Amino acid sequence: MPLGYEPDGRTLTVNQAEAETVRTVFMLYLQLGNVRLVKAEADQRGLRTKVRTRANGRAHGGCRLSRG
Numbered sequence: 001m002p003l004g005y006e007p008d009g010r011t012l013t014v015n016q017a018e019a020e021t022v023r024t025v026f027m028l029y030l031q032l033g034n035v036r037l038v039k040a041e042a043d044q045r046g047l048r049t050k051v052r053t054r055a056n057g058r059a060h061g062g063c064r065l066s067r068g
Contacts, residue, residue, distance in 0.1 A: 001050065002050075003049065003050045004021070004022040025038065025065065028041050028042065036067070039067055042065045043065075047064075047065055048063060048065070049062060049063045049064075
């Protein structure tokens with residue numbers, strides 16, 4: 001599931017907290033104009049990827065954002 005959305009049956013709903021992270025990343029890119037600088041600023045602000053729980057109960061994600 002992409003950052004900023006949650007499944008809701010067969011549709012998606014906006015996750016407001018994650019959507020704010022997405023808006024912040026786009027705002028940073030508009031301000032800085034450089035992906036490397038955006039990543040550095042995102043790291044400084046503590047922005048992280050979405051945490052997902054697998055079927056077996058293990059969680060993964062919550063990592064620093066990457067250029068990819």
